[in-house]
Amino acid sequence: MVIHNDRSRLMVSALGWAILTILFIGSAEWKVPFIFGASLTLAGVFGYTIAGIYGWRGMLPTVAVFLAVDSIMGEITLLDAMRTIEYLCISFLLPFRNIHSVVWALFFWLIASGPLYAYTLSQGEAVTSLPHHAYMPILMLASNGITGALIADILLTLRVWAGKKGAAIHRNKTVSIGSILFLLITLAVVGPFLFVMMIDGLSMERDVENRAYQMAASQTGHIVEYLKKQEGKEMRGLLLHSMLEQGKLREFLKTSNFEELMEITVTGPYDDVIASTVTHYPHDAYASWRKGGNVTEIEEGFYRWLPDNRRYTFDMMRWREGFFVYEQKVRDRPFTVIAKVPIQRYQEQISKDFANRFLFMILFCLLSLGLSALIIRIIMKYLSKLAELTTNLPDKLANHETLEWKPSPVKEFMSLSQNFRMMAERVAEMFAKLEGTNQELNEKTQMLQQSEERLNQLAFYDTLTGLPNRHAFTSHLQEKLAELKRDEKLAIMFLDLDRFKQVNDTLGHESGDLLLQEASKRIQAVIPDIPGAMAARLGGDEFVIVLPIRKETEASAVATRVISALTSSIMLDRQEVYVGTSIGISLAPDNGCDLTDILKKADMAMYAAKSMGGAVYRFYSEGPAEHAAESMMLETYMRKALEREEFLLYYQPIVDQDGCMKAMEALIRWKHPEKGFITPDKFIPLAEKTGFVLPLGEWILRTACLQHKKWQDEGHPPMPVSVNISMRQFYDSNFLEMVRRILKETGLDPSWLVMEITEGFTANDPDQALAIVAALNAMGIKLSIDDFGTGYSSLNRLKKLPIHSLKIDRSFVSEVDKDHSNASIVQAIIHMAHALELLTVAEGIETQEELQFLRALNCDRMQGYLFSKPISAEEMTEFLARTREDRRG
Amino acid sequence: MKKLYGVCSLLVSCMIMITGCTGMQSASPPAGSEHAVESDLPPLPPQTNEKIKLRLWVSEEGWDEHIEAYERLHPQIEIVLTRNRTEEHKEKMLDALANRRAPDLMVISKDDLGEFTAISGLADLRQSPFQAETYMKDVPPALWQTTQSFDKQRMFAFPLATSPLVTYYRADILAQFGFPTEPEELARYMEITDNWLKMAKTLAEHGYYINDRPDTPFFLYQSTTGVFDDQLRFTGGGHFFSAYYLSRKLKQGGLDPKLHEQVEEEPPEEYLLRSGSMAMIYRGANEYERIRNMTPKTAGKWRVTRLPFDLNGWAGSSSISVSQYSSYKVYAWDFIQFMMKRQLAPGQVPAYLPVRKEVELAGSSNLFFGGQQVETLFVRLANQMKEFALTPLDTKVQKSLNDGIKHMMMKNADAATAITDIISQIRRETEYDRQILLDERRLLEGSKPTMR
CATH class of the missing domain: 3.40.190.10 (Periplasmic binding protein-like II)
Known part of the structure; x- marks a missing residue:
């Protein structure tokens, strides 16, 4: 790529050189005419530009091509040679001292070109010239050269300004605005000057042509009349170049040629000279006046003749040899009158005038430029001082340096100075503020870093033991599972301290915490040397170890070492305790690669190990022990869930036949952090079986009472709330005590509490059941028989029991409008309940048809998704508020 | 010394002879060879x-x-x-x-x-x-x-x-009135103007004339020199006085031939020759055939000699x-x-x-001229004769000059007045042209033209 760029740059450079060289040669060969041979050439512009951009290495081939072209087109003149030397010299000199081309050009003209040309003029063509002719060509050539250099300087400066690489003179790649201003002002002065001079010159030239034409036409008119009178022998004499007739005609020509301003010649039918006022021309050469030069027709019969330009060093000298020619044929006579008006006659006067104007204009330009330079110098001096003062201004202000803002008599500069001063003061103030802010920011940043570190510690590490927490463990395991290779395995060891609960319960939480810390140290001590191994605390007395292995034996060894480490006694506040640990191990990928699944399997294996008596490790495998372990694990989960407040109470409205909410039922929900909502049918049976239903039932009752009391306190209309009571709970010896305590704690009026119990509760011990119910009834608590119709209720007993309502099981309600059997049962239940003055509640209503049917059966209360699904306490709060608003409205 | 001169003269003579013989052999063949x-x-x-x-x-x-x-x-x-x-x-x-x-x-x-x-x-x-x-x-x-x-x-x-301009004369008529008849004798006799006038008068009294027109003396004198010299100055001076004097004498003496019997169509010269009244006539050597043709009956009576007044004229x-x-x-x-x-x-x-x-050298005799070797005479006279340069103004001036002479003769003006007037007139007429020509010549001499 770099090579490609270099090649492109080289090609562009070569192309630029070629174009400039063509323009240079073209301009040198073809000039813009000024007046009488004075001309303007742009060769200097391109020559100096080449010298400026390409240096002498570029100039050398350019002048070589130029000289070659020149020699092909004619011959190499003194001017061409001097021009070549000039450009070569200046191309060598330009890189030194950063001096502009125009200065070098002026210097060169003063010491070399000017004196040489003056010498040439004094020796050669202009030996008889007036003084004007001696310096006019030099003046014009010098103007061309110096003006060309000036324009080239401007181009080069603008080129650098535009961001191009510096020319030989601009090594530093920067341009001062003073230089640009001076060059532009110079261009603005010199450009119009040259233009005015050109227009002036052309106008003068045209005027001269007109004068010459008028004079020639007038005077040749007399001669034409004379020739018309020639006839017979006289005319023959003229044709024969008779000296007599020819002499007479010549005499007439002389008398017609006032002041001898013209050269008049009469030619015959064969272009032979009959007579002429000029005697020093060879007659045959005079007749063919067109030869040896260039003829330009100005008007019909009026021409300008100039000799071949190659014969003259200076073009103006060539014009001096030229003349205007007026040619008129004599009607009916074989003669032609040719009047030549030498340009020299006009050139002398015109050149004198033109030179005077030129000098005057040059002096005017120099004066203007000098004045401009002075003004620019003053401006630049002030700006430079200002630039110097404002250089590294921020540093100076930051270092509290004193700045001297000098006043200026120029209004704009004064304003600029004041603006800078004010800006500097403001910046200084801002610096001061910034410093304070910076300091504050640094402090805050430091604090933030500390907070970040702390947060990081909290987020990924257990605060008690310092081990990675569950979050860090999950990320680590996820990462390890993803990186697992074919011949690699990952052992996940799930640890649960044995007898930790007893320690905690007997010695207190602080001791429990110390135990956990010590256990952590010992676990950590086992695995420090194993690369990729990680120990983490998941919560409570649960630890986990992730261990990269190749064989199961490696996991077994580690497990053995951990068990061994934890089996030894632990000193807690001068008391020696023994805990031990059970370890369940699952292997990835053998037991799967899903993080949740593999962890669960380790957990299950741990329960299996614990069921084996503890202080052992067990690898996960499918079997009865794992199922038992699962139940055990679930129970453990439930217990932990209660601690972690994962259980929630939802409420489902119970409406009357009009759809008005008359009561609500509190329903348990388990929101597991990983498994989501777990339905009651999954855990209630296990809870009843394990006895967990007792603390869970207590939590339900307390929560429902608290919430209900809260609603009442908030002003919502009181309504009964039903709470399900399990059989095990009902017959628990502490049941009534517990109910009383809760009612007391919560302050709920017992009349708003309805306890739902399945219809078989009287089957085991009817007397005890009756006593409990009576006690409840005495407290003001209502009793409702839940899932009525599915059990074997003794109507006799029901009759004796002080129950409040019957809740028809959802299995009968489902499609009651279609299932006649269910309809009959429901109808019978409702009739029976009404007969016993019991309130009937149908649950599980999901369709409008079911509702209509139950209404028709005169069911008192209804419950189901048709009205509302069970909703959270917050949603119920909103619902109650909305209902109250509706009633008010 | 004399002996040495003699030897040298002999050697030179021999060389001249040898050269002359050689030249004659190579460059001078007989005419028509x-x-x-x-x-x-x-x-x-x-x-x-x-x-x-x-x-x-x-x-x-x-x-x-x-x-x-x-x-x-x-x-x-x-x-x-x-x-x-x-x-x-x-x-x-x-x-x-x-x-x-x-x-x-x-x-x-x-x-x-x-x-x-x-x-x-x-x-x-x-x-x-x-x-x-x-x-x-x-x-x-x-x-x-x-x-x-x-x-x-x-x-x-x-x-x-x-x-050369020569004198053709009738020897028989001159002899009749006692004038020399031999060519050279007659020429020497006529060198004196009075002799020539006397002869004219004598012959005229008998119906013979030696001048075919009144201005014959002018004619004779003019044949010896051009009208203008190299600077286009009129050359008529001293000899013009003689010529006018003689012409006036001829006029006053009634010595001009009478042309009352001249036929209109016939030129005067031919008439006079045919009539036999011309005893002497002055013509170019190249005209002798014409004279012979005009007067064939007088063959053998004519002779030729040089001009009167010792003039050598160019005809x-x-x-x-x-x-x-x-x-x-x-x-x-x-x-x-x-x-x-x-x-x-x-x-x-x-x-x-x-x-x-x-x-x-051929020296052939001419019977018309009585056996006279006229060609030899002509060559001899030509050798003595000096041709003169002619100018562009000659033709114009010649006519003015002839008219002026006639006019003065008619007025019977004296010589001084006549010649002065004639010269003045000619100068007036030619001065401008003369200046022009001289200027042109000066210009050309200055520019040295290569062609004209």
């Missing part, structure tokens, strides 16, 4: 299949013989001869030159030469391919000068022949020019060289001295 002429000419350019036609304009008789001779020598060259009438010849030539349609060669007589001295159109015979100057020493200088241009820069013609000449625009300049020059070595006609004295010498 074709062999001699052929061997003497430079070689011509290689012949071509196309015949070269050289156009030649003349006004005189006698060219056919020469042309035939030349064409025999050069079969590839044809000379196309045009003979113009004498009085038209000059005008035709000038017109042709002005239109650049002139013939290759033109023969110009003495009376017309002045008209060609200051015009262009005729080649400079001193320039290549001509080599006239190689013959310069073989042509009398005075005669050579007659063909030089007015500005002396060019030689516009080459002289072929000249003719005429023939010069040949080449057109500047001729395409056959080399052939033209060859023809000129051929012609210069031949005698044009009886009485014509060759310009080329070797041939002239040949004619003189």
Whole structure:
């Protein structure tokens, strides 16, 4: 790529050189005419530009091509040679001292070109010239050269300004605005000057042509009349170049040629000279006046003749040899009158005038430029001082340096100075503020870093033991599972301290915490040397170890070492305790690669190990022990869930036949952090079986009472709330005590509490059941028989029991409008309940048809998704508020 | 010493003789000797299949013989001869030159030469391919000068022949009245103007005349010198007084021939000769054939001698020019060289001295002139004669001069008044032209033109 760029740059450079060289040669060969041979050439512009951009290495081939072209087109003149030397010299000199081309050009003209040309003029063509002719060509050539250099300087400066690489003179790649201003002002002065001079010159030239034409036409008119009178022998004499007739005609020509301003010649039918006022021309050469030069027709019969330009060093000298020619044929006579008006006659006067104007204009330009330079110098001096003062201004202000803002008599500069001063003061103030802010920011940043570190510690590490927490463990395991290779395995060891609960319960939480810390140290001590191994605390007395292995034996060894480490006694506040640990191990990928699944399997294996008596490790495998372990694990989960407040109470409205909410039922929900909502049918049976239903039932009752009391306190209309009571709970010896305590704690009026119990509760011990119910009834608590119709209720007993309502099981309600059997049962239940003055509640209503049917059966209360699904306490709060608003409205 | 001089003189004489013999053998063959002429000419350019036609304009008789001779020598060259009438010849030539349609060669007589001295159109015979100057020493200088241009820069013609003005007289009539009859005796007698007047008076009393017109003395005197000198100053001076004096005497004495019996159509000269009243007449040597033709019955009675008053007059000449625009300049020059070595006609004295010498030596007797060797006389007189340069103003001035003389004669003005008036008149008439010509010549001399 770099090579490609270099090649492109080289090609562009070569192309630029070629174009400039063509323009240079073209301009040198073809000039813009000024007046009488004075001309303007742009060769200097391109020559100096080449010298400026390409240096002498570029100039050398350019002048070589130029000289070659020149020699092909004619011959190499003194001017061409001097021009070549000039450009070569200046191309060598330009890189030194950063001096502009125009200065070098002026210097060169003063010491070399000017004196040489003056010498040439004094020796050669202009030996008889007036003084004007001696310096006019030099003046014009010098103007061309110096003006060309000036324009080239401007181009080069603008080129650098535009961001191009510096020319030989601009090594530093920067341009001062003073230089640009001076060059532009110079261009603005010199450009119009040259233009005015050109227009002036052309106008003068045209005027001269007109004068010459008028004079020639007038005077040749007399001669034409004379020739018309020639006839017979006289005319023959003229044709024969008779000296007599020819002499007479010549005499007439002389008398017609006032002041001898013209050269008049009469030619015959064969272009032979009959007579002429000029005697020093060879007659045959005079007749063919067109030869040896260039003829330009100005008007019909009026021409300008100039000799071949190659014969003259200076073009103006060539014009001096030229003349205007007026040619008129004599009607009916074989003669032609040719009047030549030498340009020299006009050139002398015109050149004198033109030179005077030129000098005057040059002096005017120099004066203007000098004045401009002075003004620019003053401006630049002030700006430079200002630039110097404002250089590294921020540093100076930051270092509290004193700045001297000098006043200026120029209004704009004064304003600029004041603006800078004010800006500097403001910046200084801002610096001061910034410093304070910076300091504050640094402090805050430091604090933030500390907070970040702390947060990081909290987020990924257990605060008690310092081990990675569950979050860090999950990320680590996820990462390890993803990186697992074919011949690699990952052992996940799930640890649960044995007898930790007893320690905690007997010695207190602080001791429990110390135990956990010590256990952590010992676990950590086992695995420090194993690369990729990680120990983490998941919560409570649960630890986990992730261990990269190749064989199961490696996991077994580690497990053995951990068990061994934890089996030894632990000193807690001068008391020696023994805990031990059970370890369940699952292997990835053998037991799967899903993080949740593999962890669960380790957990299950741990329960299996614990069921084996503890202080052992067990690898996960499918079997009865794992199922038992699962139940055990679930129970453990439930217990932990209660601690972690994962259980929630939802409420489902119970409406009357009009759809008005008359009561609500509190329903348990388990929101597991990983498994989501777990339905009651999954855990209630296990809870009843394990006895967990007792603390869970207590939590339900307390929560429902608290919430209900809260609603009442908030002003919502009181309504009964039903709470399900399990059989095990009902017959628990502490049941009534517990109910009383809760009612007391919560302050709920017992009349708003309805306890739902399945219809078989009287089957085991009817007397005890009756006593409990009576006690409840005495407290003001209502009793409702839940899932009525599915059990074997003794109507006799029901009759004796002080129950409040019957809740028809959802299995009968489902499609009651279609299932006649269910309809009959429901109808019978409702009739029976009404007969016993019991309130009937149908649950599980999901369709409008079911509702209509139950209404028709005169069911008192209804419950189901048709009205509302069970909703959270917050949603119920909103619902109650909305209902109250509706009633008010 | 004398012995030494004698030896030297002998040696020089021998060298001259040897040179002369050699010259005669190579350069002076008898007139009409074709062999001699052929061997003497430079070689011509290689012949071509196309015949070269050289156009030649003349006004005189006698060219056919020469042309035939030349064409025999050069079969590839044809000379196309045009003979113009004498009085038209000059005008035709000038017109042709002005239109650049002139013939290759033109023969110009003495009376017309002045008209060609200051015009262009005729080649400079001193320039290549001509080599006239190689013959310069073989042509009398005075005669050579007659063909030089007015500005002396060019030689516009080459002289072929000249003719002295001579006195033709009737020896029988002079003898009848006791006047000398031998040519030289008579010439010496007539050197004295009174003798010539006496003879005129004596003869006139008997119906014989020695002057065919009143201004005969002017005619005789003018034949000896040009009208203008080199600076175009009028040359008439002292001899004009003599001429006017004699003419006035002739007029006053009634010595002019009477022309009352002249036939209108017949020229006076012819009438007078035919009538036999002319005892003496002055004409060019080249005109003796014409006199003989006019008076055939008087053969043997005529003699020829030099002019009265010891004058050597120039009667005429023939010069040949080449057109500047001729395409056959080399052939033209060859023809000129051929012609210069031949005698044009009886009485014509060759310009080329070797041939002239040949004619003189031939010494043939002429029966019409009583066996007199006139050709020898003509050559002798030609050798003594000084031709003079003619100018462009001659023709114009000659007429004014003749008119002035006639006018003064009629007025019977005295010589001083007449000559002064005539000279003044001529100067008035010619002064402007003279200045013009002199200025032009000065200009040309300054610019040194190469061609004109």
